[in-house]
Amino acid sequence: MQTAPRRARTSGSSTRRKGAAVTIHEVAERAGVSPMTVSRVVNGNANVRSATRELVMRTVRELNYTPNAAARSLAAAQGTRIALIYTNPSSAYLSELLVGALDGASKAATQLVLDTWDHMTRATERAAARKIAQSVAGVILPPPLCESKAVCSELVAAGIPVVAIASGRFQPDISGVRIDDFRAAQEMTEHLLSHGHSRIAFIKGHPNQTASGLRYEGFQAAMATAGIPIDPTMVQQGFFTYRSGLEATEKLLARKKPPTAIFASNDDMAAAAVSVAHRRGMDVPRDISVVGFDDTPTATTVWPELTTIRQPIAAMAASSIELLLRSIRRRKDGEARVVVDHVVAHLLVKRDSVAPPIST
Amino acid sequence: MQTAPRRARTSGSSTRRKGAAVTIHEVAERAGVSPMTVSRVVNGNANVRSATRELVMRTVRELNYTPNAAARSLAAAQGTRIALIYTNPSSAYLSELLVGALDGASKAATQLVLDTWDHMTRATERAAARKIAQSVAGVILPPPLCESKAVCSELVAAGIPVVAIASGRFQPDISGVRIDDFRAAQEMTEHLLSHGHSRIAFIKGHPNQTASGLRYEGFQAAMATAGIPIDPTMVQQGFFTYRSGLEATEKLLARKKPPTAIFASNDDMAAAAVSVAHRRGMDVPRDISVVGFDDTPTATTVWPELTTIRQPIAAMAASSIELLLRSIRRRKDGEARVVVDHVVAHLLVKRDSVAPPIST
DNA sequence: TTGAATTTTGATAGCGCTATCAACTACGCT
């Protein structure tokens, strides 16, 4: 029990000392164990007798101890840096994603590094993945990067944990944090249905993203349940861009019997739909209802503001970091890679772009 | 010269050692000085002979040394954290701002903390400012927060350095990083003029932001130089929101002799102008040209893509961090507060929303 | 009951950096 030296410092001459922060030594002393044991408990190491563990945990709670992040990462000599790699174009999430990730990172005292991978070939992506794998302990992959088999496999091969955000498919080997796209699309369709719409058009998302498929399936399911057959000409292929939304909507509204509602797979395309409707002299939502998906800033920028599905991107990013950290620690303790699929709740945000159809 | 122990470790048995990271010791050894001296140089401490300083700096550059953030904040017992406080609503900058700030922060091994101050009264803002001043060493203030006298004065009173981003006015007491809004607006107006436009309408920005005034003045100056009087009814008050742009444009286009070009003080309002024009059956840019300001994602989301002024927000955020860090260090060394006004270059981005007027 | 295999615990030695103060330079002065 190295109580003596401790006492010496505590009562003694320690010239520089931070404010109130409780240290691991104080916890150790109070609990009557060594700092090392406290460290083990705090880090969830297995080899601690459960009686000891509980004693320490209680003390930690009593003293309200929080490990010092700087010291931890210094001692661990394992710069726990996490990379967030994004490909800008489609990513209207970005800012929220960053806010959440940064928040999670600073809570966990982890350094977050950003990387943009634009205009890359499959080969360059592979190379980049290999390179980043050497400098960070974990990677967060928002769409559409998380759909790239090349990137994922390279990262997994390098043995670092990966979390995919908002990826529709639950991939083997990598963990995911996402909403239930299927269910959300279903709810949105039901929402439209409940307003009395039946001629509902759907603008699909980019085919390279699995979420697109799930959203469409959710739509199909709701329509089927309502017993309304889907007119294939009322389903247009989009690519998540405003431009593609414009084109899809033009086709939809050029029909002799246009839809009374348009369900676009994301907000940008929904905004485009509103724009085209306006151009044709239609009022939204009086003449046609339009709904989007994602609740990006676009949804509240356009007028009328869009009814859409909110994904808690920030929270998702934050929990990705926690997830990553947990598996990094686990890996260090030699445990097996654990893959989790974390589904978080979405929310149907009702705004001003939906009304009952005129012809009801 | 404590070379001996150093050698021992270098050649010796050091069981745990991080990958490639260059340490302060390596720099010191190479430069033939003590680690302490390197530390002093890196931290910009004054008491180092300039010959020594340069030698060390060269070595640092040669070895590409980056201080270890964890070790630094552990030793200093004073985590150099800097806060980025934003008020979301108007801030379409956010994501770029964050990317830049994060980049700057990680380069400088500083922790960045984010804070949102929405829906606050002057009093709560004061309180929040006082509180944050205690937990961080510096603050970055993007608009519109940087225009709040209450916040600024509180922060300045607390003695912590503040950098205002993209604030039009150059405030005393706080440093700023911004573009030349006046000049940029002038250039944009000249651009329109050079295409043959003369009936140019202007949609002003929110009156509580100084940049709004400067942009309008730039417009005025260019028109004056061209010898074209400004029709006051062609100048509408906007508030940087899409909605306000909608209303302003409605008024503008309802006139018997509508403008041939609209210069909106930001991209959201310009996008709104495009939308209204479309609704009235006008083609952009054939029937009317529209230009924006800021080059936010909105500019490339709408169709046609907007000609606008690009502010290098990311770079501005990054240099804010550097600026802040420098004055934090300086303050620690007991030097006086230094206020700088850093004007960065803007860029006129020509896209598809401008064409010569039909009636020329 | 005893010895080996196992689990649990603690002492030691840093991680990379900086605060502190002592030591060592120049200088200018009586």
Next chain:
DNA sequence: AGCGTAGTTGATAGCGCTATCAAAATTCAA
């Protein structure tokens, strides 16, 4: 010359935590 005084530099001692390995306590088989 002798001695401050300011300006530079370095040695020392941690910051709070964890990797490592040895010691101690426990379990289990024989």
